[in-house]
Amino acid sequence: MSSGVGESCIVRHFESYAELSEKDRRLLLSLEDGPRTWTKNAIIWSQGDESDGFYTIRKGWVCAFRDLQDGTRQVLDVYVPGDIVGLREFAFQTRISSMIALSDAELCPFPKSHLAQVFASSVTLCSTIFMITARDQAILLERLVNLGRRSAREKLAHFLVEISHRLQRTNAQVENHLSLPLSQGVLADALGLSAVHVSRTFQEFRTEGLLETGNSHVVLLDIEGLETVAGFDGCYLEQPVSELLLADPHPSSASLP
Amino acid sequence: MSSGVGESCIVRHFESYAELSEKDRRLLLSLEDGPRTWTKNAIIWSQGDESDGFYTIRKGWVCAFRDLQDGTRQVLDVYVPGDIVGLREFAFQTRISSMIALSDAELCPFPKSHLAQVFASSVTLCSTIFMITARDQAILLERLVNLGRRSAREKLAHFLVEISHRLQRTNAQVENHLSLPLSQGVLADALGLSAVHVSRTFQEFRTEGLLETGNSHVVLLDIEGLETVAGFDGCYLEQPVSELLLADPHPSSASLP
DNA sequence: TTACTCCTACAACCTAAGTTATCGCTTATC
């Protein structure tokens, strides 16, 4: 943080994975575009759109989803400030899922055309991008397990607890209760349940004192209790660590002079 | 294919994504280890094992799964010859899922310690690895949709059809029926169903003339019919194409002389 | 061969979750 780029969202995100050289930091900063804003419920991109790059979330919540033939929708993931979205499609020419803002949101674009420069000039940055996608995949795997083999109570509790953990990574919140801008409809589509059944399950959790609900929000009152219900084991959320960065056989940059 | 490395599984796989320079080809070949074999039902690695690298499947079928606290199991994906497995964990020190052989199998290891060399010496190879993981993610997303929002009939048909498409990519099979080494138990764990219900659903498909079953095998008789049942749209399986490779602003290699 | 295990089929029964509908309560829209 010796340079004046501490406020860049992408630099901050990358530095949570690896120590960056001054050069890497400046490269990232120079390639990132200024922030853009979306209002609540705005579509950030749609499935099939040209895939123009990835975005770092500076403020607000967004979620990725797929619309199905029969009119239903599957929410693939929910993203919070600090997360990177859209890296999934970087190797595709079009978006493979849609992205919507769950609240007013502010994202910093990183154009795809700049990625080749990153790959060519820094092994550290290249590895870091890999680690970010690896973490994303780990979360997707856990989502698969959630959808395939858990009851409604477990699904809901697990999802909420996971998000709260992901929030704490960047927010460093001390309190054991926090508020999430998630409607029951979004949760239903994320968990493969009906909205009615999500409401029923919330009713149970409420009478058990685990959480409060209302107004497109969920307030987690007893996160440990929810973890018990979910059988939550958060090790899949741990920071990936690559030996590539611990014992790099090359200098941190392999670019030409 | 001008050099004598046509028989390398990893080179062949990478070349299905991008044209490789002679140098890239030789680099890959020099870093790949010789094939290792596993018998049917052998554990290739377990969740928590040290993550030593990735493998290209030369022969046989394998599947990735997670064991849950309550004794159930979620199959995450099934892999066929030509597929690359284990790239998911390359940024983790330990495996985040287990891998088992569904039939006698032969895989070629690519040690993780060699990846840094690849990243440092070739933008083409680095991008290709990215495209491989991107395709893998696209398949996972489709699996999410399958688990979250489809009926048992749709789930089963979709899964079988997807695998048959993935097989055809490497096998170039002309026939419209093919045999898969999948037991009903494995399918149940992949689809989030009970084995009994998989059996019931197979009974329906059998009377409709869509497939035959028996002896830990499934024979797809009418793939188009199954695609109709599944509402299958295979575009997520299409080869990812990166503009990085179409319009590379750098020479194909950025390594030092 | 026996004995064992694994896979599959199928029947009977059960329950978790879906569906539909009604009624408030907010939050937008004009």
Place this chain on the structure above:
DNA sequence: GATAAGCGATAACTTAGGTTGTAGGAGTAA
């Protein structure tokens, strides 16, 4: 300020899929 649209709670009813149990066949080891 009125109307509309969306969200949440709850009740009544339905159903897809889970569970348990039995039985036969195929592969495997002694």
